[in-house]
Each structure stands twice: as C-alpha cells, then as structure tokens.
Amino acid sequence: MKYVSTRGEAPVLGFADVLLAGLAADGGLYVPETWPTLSPETIRGFAGASYPEVAFAVMQPFVGGEIKDADLKRMIAESYATFPHPAVAPLVQIGPRHFCLELFHGPTLAFKDVAMQLIARLMDHVLAERGRRATIVGATSGDTGGAAIAAFAGRARTDLFILFPNGRVSPVQQRQMTTSGADNVYAVAIDGTFDDAQGIVKGMFNDPRFRDRVALSGVNSINWARIMAQIVYYFTSAASLGSPEREVSFTVPTGNFGDIFAGYAATRMGLPVKRLVVATNANDILARCLDTGRYETNGVEATMSPSMDIQVSSNFERLLFEAGGRDAAGVRRMMASLWQSGGFTVPAETLASIRTLFAAGRSGEEDTARTIRRILDDTSYLLDPHTAVGVGVAERHLGDEPMITLSTAHPAKFPEAVKRACGRDASLPVSHEGLMERAEQFDRLPAELSAVQTYVLARSQAAAKGAAA
Numbered sequence: 071m072k073y074v075s076t077r078g079e080a081p082v083l084g085f086a087d088v089l090l091a092g093l094a095a096d097g098g099l100y101v102p103e104t105w106p107t108l109s110p111e112t113i114r115g116f117a118g119a120s121y122p123e124v125a126f127a128v129m130q131p132f133v134g135g136e137i138k139d140a141d142l143k144r145m146i147a148e149s150y151a152t153f154p155h156p157a158v159a160p161l162v163q164i165g166p167r168h169f170c171l172e173l174f175h176g177p178t179l180a181f182k183d184v185a186m187q188l189i190a191r192l193m194d195h196v197l198a199e200r201g202r203r204a205t206i207v208g209a210t211s212g213d214t215g216g217a218a219i220a221a222f223a224g225r226a227r228t229d230l231f232i233l234f235p236n237g238r239v240s241p242v243q244q245r246q247m248t249t250s251g252a253d254n255v256y257a258v259a260i261d262g263t264f265d266d267a268q269g270i271v272k273g274m275f276n277d278p279r280f281r282d283r284v285a286l287s288g289v290n291s292i293n294w295a296r297i298m299a300q301i302v303y304y305f306t307s308a309a310s311l312g313s314p315e316r317e318v319s320f321t322v323p324t325g326n327f328g329d330i331f332a333g334y335a336a337t338r339m340g341l342p343v344k345r346l347v348v349a350t351n352a353n354d355i356l357a358r359c360l361d362t363g364r365y366e367t368n369g370v371e372a373t374m375s376p377s378m379d380i381q382v383s384s385n386f387e388r389l390l391f392e393a394g395g396r397d398a399a400g401v402r403r404m405m406a407s408l409w410q411s412g413g414f415t416v417p418a419e420t421l422a423s424i425r426t427l428f429a430a431g432r433s434g435e436e437d438t439a440r441t442i443r444r445i446l447d448d449t450s451y452l453l454d455p456h457t458a459v460g461v462g463v464a465e466r467h468l469g470d471e472p473m474i475t476l477s478t479a480h481p482a483k484f485p486e487a488v489k490r491a492c493g494r495d496a497s498l499p500v501s502h503e504g505l506m507e508r509a510e511q512f513d514r515l516p517a518e519l520s521a522v523q524t525y526v527l528a529r530s531q532a533a534a535k536g537a538a539a
C-alpha cells in the first residue's frame with residue numbers, strides 16, 4: 071500500500087513513513103493510492119466479532135505488510151485493553167432508529183483515545199525498528215492533546231509538544247494535559263485560537279530544515295494513521311445494526327473533519343452508508359460551505375463545545391481531493407487561496423459530488439443546551455455538548471434507516487456547560503479521581519512560529535543528548 075499527497079508534489083510513501091511524516095512535504099495530506107475494499111461477507115461477519123478483530127481486518131490492508139500481522143494484532147489488543155468497556159465503542163439507543171455511538175470509554179474520555187492509543191504503539195514500534203527518536207508536535211482544541219499525552223507519556227523514543235489555546239479549553243481538558251508529570255511531555259498554552267496553534271504546527275512541518283533537525287512527527291488527524299484507526303468504529307456500529315443488508319446514516323460532530331473523513335473512508339471500503347451528516351456548532355464554516363460552495367473563514371467564536379471551535383478544517387482537503395477526481399493542482403489552488411485571502415470556492419462538480427453523500431447542519435448555543443435538556447428529560451441520557459450538537463443536527467436528518475450519532479466525549483469533561491444546560495452534575499469516573507487537585511505544569515508562549523520553534527528545538531535537542539549519553 072502506497073500513499074500520495076493531496077497536493078501531488080511530495081514523495082509517494084509506504085505506511086511506516088507516512089506514520090512518521092505526519093504532514094506531507096508539500097504541505098498536503100497523505101491518502102491511500104487506492105482504496106482497499108471489504109466484501110459484504112466480511113462486513114456481515116463483523117456483527118459477531120470483537121472490536122480488536124474488526125480493527126485488525128479494517129486496518130491491516132492499509133499497513134501494507136510493513137508491520138508483521140502478529141505485531142499489529144498485539145498492538146491493537148494492548149490499545150483496546152485500555153478501554154474498560156468490553157465493546158470498546160458501544161451503541162446506546164436514544165430514540166426510534168437513533169443511536170449514539172459512545173467513543174469516550176478510553177483513558178481521557180474522548181474519541182481521540184481510540185486512535186491515539188494505537189498510534190503511540192505503532193510509532194514506538196517503527197522508531198525502535200529504525201533505532202531512532204522523534205519529536206511530535208500537536209495542536210489541540212482540548213481533546214487531542216490529552217489523548218496524545220496519555221498515550222505517549224513516558225515513552226523513551228518520543229518527545230511530545232502539545233499546543234493548546236490559552237483559556238479556551240475546559241478545566242478538565244487542561245488538567246489532563248498539564249498534570250502528566252512525564253519528562254517527555256511539554257504542554258504549551260498559546261495566546262491564540264486552535265487555528266493559530268494548528269497554523270504553527272503546519273508552519274513547523276513546512277520548514278524542511280527545522281523538520282529534519284528535530285525529526286518532526288505529528289499526531290493530529292493530518293496524520294493518516296489517525297484516520298485509519300477511526301474508520302473501524304463505522305464498521306463495528308453499522309454491522310451491529312444490520313450492515314451490509316441495511317444502510318445506515320451517521321451524524322458526526324465536526325471540527326477538523328478527521329472523524330467524518332474516516333466515515334467517508336469506510337464508504338470507499340465498501341460500507342453502505344446513506345448519509346454522512348456534518349454537524350457544526352456556531353463555527354459553521356463547513357455547513358456554510360456545503361450549502362453555498364464557498365469556504366470562507368470569518369473568525370472563531372467561543373462555544374460550549376470548545377473542541378469544535380475551529381475554522382480551518384484540515385481534513386476537508388482530503389475530501390476535496392477525492393471528490394474532485396484527485397485533482398492535486400486544483401487542491402493546491404484552493405489551499406493557496408485559503409492562505410492568501412481566507413477562502414476559496416469549491417468547483418461546482420466537486421460540490422455536487424460531495425452532496426451525493428454529505429449533508430450538514432448547525433446547532434447554535436441555545437439549540438445545543440435545549441438538546442441536552444430534552445434528551446435528559448426524555449431518556450435520562452446525559453449528552454456532552456459536542457455530542458449534543460450532533461444529536462440536534464441528526465434529528466433534522468432522521469429517515470427510515472438507523473441514524474448513528476457519534477458521541478465524541480464524556481459529559482464530565484465539560485461539567486460547567488452541562489450543568490448550565492440542564493442543571494445536572496456530570497461526575498468524572500474513578501480513573502480521574504484527584505485530577506483536579508494535581509499540580510499543573512505548562513508553559514505559555516505567544517502565537518508565533520519562531521517562538522514555538524525555539525522552544526521545541528531547545529528541549530528536543532536536550533532530550534536527544536540525554537538519550538544518547
């Protein structure tokens with residue numbers, strides 16, 4: 071299996087190189103050269119299989135033989151053993167034909183754990199085989215950072231730098247990032263938004279000298295392996311509701327477009343899906359784009375679903391590449407326009423192709439609070455604000471087929487917002503006992519590429535020297 075960049079000007083790489091590369095050298099994102107497919111019999115068989123069994127069947131074709139099957143199986147088993155729920159990603163019914171897919175049973179109570187637990191093991195494995203270390207940088211609006219820190223803390227071959235927007239993450243999210251106590255972890259509060267932090271991360275990747283000097287790697291969903299691991303739960307949930315005989319739809323609370331792109335990837339692998347519904351909060355650039363064809367940034371608004379307070383949705387580029395017939399030059403033009411003028415127009419044919427599968431909707435703050443209250447009253451089920459955005463939008467897209475809304479975080483990660491919405495206290499599970507009392511350790515930097523590069527360089531070089539001594 072080989073991977074190509076959405077911008078068509080980076081080397082074609084195999085799985086292990088793509089895993090370590092993160093972003094492609096031309097600034098694009100890697101996608102598989104061809105999509106592997108699973109037969110209807112294989113998908114049918116997922117109904118009675120364990121999560122790790124499905125995970126191996128879905129991911130093995132993407133690894134392309136670069137990791138031995140036995141090693142891949144072992145790493146998958148270890149990753150999902152960190153999820154106390156036996157199903158890993160269980161379904162809960164909240165209405166006629168409407169289900170929540172709970173993806174928050176991992177160590178940091180958000181869907182990011184599903185991929186991150188595996189990526190840390192895959193990276194360690196590849197780095198050990200190559201006898202080298204890596205510097206990992208990541209931008210977070212709150213959940214990716216905690217999940218990455220939980221997965222990479224204490225690993226000898228990686229130093230992890232996580233940039234989060236100062237004052238714009240929930241207190242639980244912040245503590246998950248700032249209390250690990252691990253020597254190889256650096257949590258950095260950036261004076262800016264998530265988009266600023268993500269721009270800095272991309273700036274580091276687009277600086278070849280810096281990239282090579284620190285052996286840069288990334289764990290945001292720009293990294294193909296993140297998407298790969300997130301494809302699995304589309305298959306497990308659909309199969310348990312009757313796939314491939316029965317079509318299903320998914321609604322996905324969306325920010326960086328990684329999670330819903332994994333759903334698109336599942337359809338390319340043969341999963342019958344009627345609709346993929348993009349659910350946005352007040353930061354509705356994607357909903358506006360699907361409506362009008364114009365992708366136009368207009369400033370980030372702080373909401374009660376802070377992890378989705380994003381304007382530059384990195385993975386939308388992957389969809390533009392696929393839906394536009396893999397026209398890398400076209401993608402380059404759109405991304406240049408985004409960079410220069412803050413927007414671009416999706417070509418009419420590409421937009422029409424996207425609309426054959428995707429729909430979109432927005433849930434504003436009041437709508438989201440109302441959804442939390444109503445679902446609690448009707449079903450006694452407590453939603454986190456991100457999932458509530460999804461549920462609210464999904465309800466406008468219900469049809470005859472089962473609708474699966476991805477439940478992306480545990481409500482206790484956002485207790486203030488939940489309490490404000492419905493008056494209910496959401497308590498953290500025992501795994502998080504004492505979290506809010508632990509001492510925090512983080513640094514604060516301006517939202518400037520050079521300041522962050524200086525910070526990362528000094529610490530990663532010191533760590534590399536220490537490891538070599």
Ligand SMILES: Cc1ncc(COP(=O)(O)O)c(C=O)c1O
Pocket residue numbers: 180181211212213214291323324325326327328329330377378456457478479
């Ligand atoms: C809780 C939660 N829900 C939804 C999202 C949006 O997912 P994506 O960025 O993959 O679109 C995020 C962060 O990205 C998140 O942390």
Ligand SMILES: N[C@@H](CCOP(=O)(O)O)C(=O)O
Pocket residue numbers: 209210211212213214215289290291292325326328377378
């Ligand atoms: N919501 C995310 C933003 C980063 O998204 P990623 O999936 O690209 O890592 C977060 O919580 O950090």
